[in-house]
Amino acid sequence: QVHLVESGGGLVQTGGSLRLSCAASGFTLGNYAMGWFRQFPGKDREFVAGINSWTGGSRYYADGVKVRFTLSRDNSKNTGYLQMNSLKPEDTAVYYCAASGSSYGGRTPSNYNYWGQGTQVTVSS
Secondary structure (H helix, E strand, O other), rough: OEEEEEEEEEEEEEOOOEEEEEEEEEEOOHHHHEEEEEEEEOOOEEEEEOOOOOOOEEEEEOOOOOOOEEEEEEEOOEEEEEEEOOOOOHHHHHEEEEEEOOOOOOOOOHHOOEEOOEEEEEOOH
């Protein structure tokens, strides 16, 4: 069975850091494009960061996070990460990781086949 499990969310003060993890099972994460999305209450999921499948592994980010967040992937652990620095209250959301069977997942949630359950990130002011 295919699973993605996020962890690492929590409560942090403004300016703090968190590292989210996304552990994959049932498939080889490196063969898939991977994305991180977030969802605010009452809103659709929005793109945060993405990486192509491991041929190339190009990364791309939403404008509001590109200098603060870093996506990485450890293929030996079948796990992806989202390092979030200089967090702001407006980053408060549920964060999801996702995997796409295409080599490039892009910024649209519907391009992704597998999703984790989400992890809450709360940034206090």
